Amino acid sequence: MTIDRASPFWRSVDRRAMALPRCGACGRFHFYPRPVCPECWSDDFDWRPVCGRGTVWSYSIVRFAHGAHEGWKTRIPYAVALVELEEGVRMMGNVVDCPVGSVRTGMAVRLAYREYEDGLIPAFVPVD
Amino acid sequence: MREGAVIVGIGETRVGKHPGRSALDLQCEAVRRALADARIDKARVDGVYALGSYIQPTQLHGLGVVEYLGLTPRLAEIVDVGGTVAFIAMIQNAMAAIDAGRLEIAVCVYGDNAATHRPPGTHGYVAQMTTGAEEFEEIFGSSIVVSYALLARRYLDLHGLEPEEAFAPIALTARRHAMLNDNAAYRKPITVEDYRASPWIAEPFRRLDCSPVVDGAGAFVIVSRRVARELDVTPVSYLGAGSQATHKIVSLTPDIPELGMAEAGRRAFAEAGLAPQDVDLLTVHDGFTASVSITVEALGFCGAGECGRFAAEGGLGFDGALPVNPHGGLLSQGHVGGMLHVLEAVRQLRGDSGPRQVKDAEIAAVSGNGNIFSICGAMLLGKGLA
Numbered sequence: 001m002t003i004d005r006a007s008p009f010w011r012s013v014d015r016r017a018m019a020l021p022r023c024g025a026c027g028r029f030h031f032y033p034r035p036v037c038p039e040c041w042s043d044d045f046d047w048r049p050v051c052g053r054g055t056v057w058s059y060s061i062v063r064f065a066h067g068a069h070e071g072w073k074t075r076i077p078y079a080v081a082l083v084e085l086e087e088g089v090r091m092m093g094n095v096v097d098c099p100v101g102s103v104r105t106g107m108a109v110r111l112a113y114r115e116y117e118d119g120l121i122p123a124f125v126p127v128d
Numbered sequence: 129m130r131e132g133a134v135i136v137g138i139g140e141t142r143v144g145k146h147p148g149r150s151a152l153d154l155q156c157e158a159v160r161r162a163l164a165d166a167r168i169d170k171a172r173v174d175g176v177y178a179l180g181s182y183i184q185p186t187q188l189h190g191l192g193v194v195e196y197l198g199l200t201p202r203l204a205e206i207v208d209v210g211g212t213v214a215f216i217a218m219i220q221n222a223m224a225a226i227d228a229g230r231l232e233i234a235v236c237v238y239g240d241n242a243a244t245h246r247p248p249g250t251h252g253y254v255a256q257m258t259t260g261a262e263e264f265e266e267i268f269g270s271s272i273v274v275s276y277a278l279l280a281r282r283y284l285d286l287h288g289l290e291p292e293e294a295f296a297p298i299a300l301t302a303r304r305h306a307m308l309n310d311n312a313a314y315r316k317p318i319t320v321e322d323y324r325a326s327p328w329i330a331e332p333f334r335r336l337d338c339s340p341v342v343d344g345a346g347a348f349v350i351v352s353r354r355v356a357r358e359l360d361v362t363p364v365s366y367l368g369a370g371s372q373a374t375h376k377i378v379s380l381t382p383d384i385p386e387l388g389m390a391e392a393g394r395r396a397f398a399e400a401g402l403a404p405q406d407v408d409l410l411t412v413h414d415g416f417t418a419s420v421s422i423t424v425e426a427l428g429f430c431g432a433g434e435c436g437r438f439a440a441e442g443g444l445g446f447d448g449a450l451p452v453n454p455h456g457g458l459l460s461q462g463h464v465g466g467m468l469h470v471l472e473a474v475r476q477l478r479g480d481s482g483p484r485q486v487k488d489a490e491i492a493a494v495s496g497n498g499n500i501f502s503i504c505g506a507m508l509l510g511k512g513l514a
Binding site for chain 1: 261262263264265266267268269270271273274277278279281282285327328329330331332333338378379380
């Protein structure tokens with residue numbers, strides 16, 4: 001697995017200001033970043049930092065890292081969630097800074113960042 | 129009238145562990161068995177539809193099958209669509225070629241050696257392949273299992289269900305069936321208590337919610353109606369099929385009610401002129417227990433959220449209202465990509481399934497999904513020449 005740290009997305013994560021491509025033609029955000037807007041095929045993007053507010057759409061507590069990327073095998077149990085961002089896109093991320101058993105569908109979370117051996121990656125923490 | 133596609137031969141290897149045997153070797157055994165079953169000489173094969181190994185992928189895999197078996201077909205096509213949908217697509221492709229007069233006898237084959245030939249430290253079917261979006265999913269410790277677990281949790285929360293009620297009866301039904309199939313890898317009886325005691329893998333999945341990979345291969349022979357009439361075998365005919373793709377990675381999945389399975393089912397039933405109540409048995413690509421719930425409900429065999437209760441009442445048993453995967457499925461026969469689901473449907477329609485035979489089986493549905501319900505497919509097969 002290769003992370004393209006030079007891409008606009010990963011550069012924004014490295015600045016702790018995650019940005020997503022917003023289509024200059026139709027105004028929609030999309031994730032993950034693709035060469036053209038999957039809705040209208042425009043390649044005119046405006047990279048906008050997200051507000052960071054989101055809601056857990058679904059989640060899984062991983063207790064046996066079957067097939068997971070190597071570093072995760074030592075981190076079990078961990079929570080993987082699909083989070084709907086206020087910008088209207090859904091993305092995957094870990095829910096951290098809470099007991100894994102407290103993660104629920106519908107839970108309000110906000111964007112955070114965590115440093116691992118691959119570098120900084122986005123994560124989510126519960127909103128109090 | 130179109131010449132249509134008629135399945136006249138099936139062949140499968142033993143499932144389990146085949147150390148030292150390549151996927152191509154296993155596939156060639158399945159092809160030999162299928163042609164022997166159809167009593168067709170290899171010199172008459174004019175089409176090959178194959179899916180190569182995901183574990184030890186090779187280029188131009190179809191030509192490998194041709195060369196190993198000394199075949200001389202007009203074409204050897206790779207069909208990599210995803211899950212059981214690949215085998216539905218093989219049938220549709222072969223049928224189109226038969227209808228166009230390009231060929232008359234085709235073999236369709238898949239098999240892999242995922243149990244014994246995965247590189248160390250790897251799991252599942254994507255050992256040496258990449259999905260193209262790793263940096264947006266795998267980086268969070270995700271995997272195929274986690275992807276399905278996310279869909280399964282969404283399913284449970286949509287309906288207010290617990291895995292013990294929604295999924296356990298599906299795991300138990302698969303095992304009960306595998307105990308009636310001497311070519312199944314997992315035949316030890318299990319109870320609800322065994323299910324509860326089964327270790328968590330990725331919640332809401334326990335180990336018994338997940339299908340174990342095995343080595344094995346399956347193949348079937350498709351011919352024109354003209355050729356089928358000259359053979360002394362019980363023919364099984366294609367009646368209709370449909371498929372629908374919506375996404376690739378789970379992050380971009382539609383919500384459960386909007387997955388492509390319902391549309392795939394509507395297309396299949398419309399083409400066949402049939403309805404769910406006409407179906408005598410169903411084979412479902414059951415990589416995970418939740419796959420069965422989502423598929424059975426989307427195809428209209430029971431209401432949304434009801435599959436677990438239906439299964440607990442015995443509804444999915446080979447002797448129930450809707451027999452599902454009488455061979456034990458991926459969950460208990462072992463994961464051979466869903467190819468053996470097509471073979472079991474054919475075997476049941478011929479009346480050759482022995483102790484797990486569904487009574488008076490005349491119409492079978494075959495369904496499946498590729499990747500994470502990224503593409504969904506359904507197909508209807510009927511006993512005899514349609």
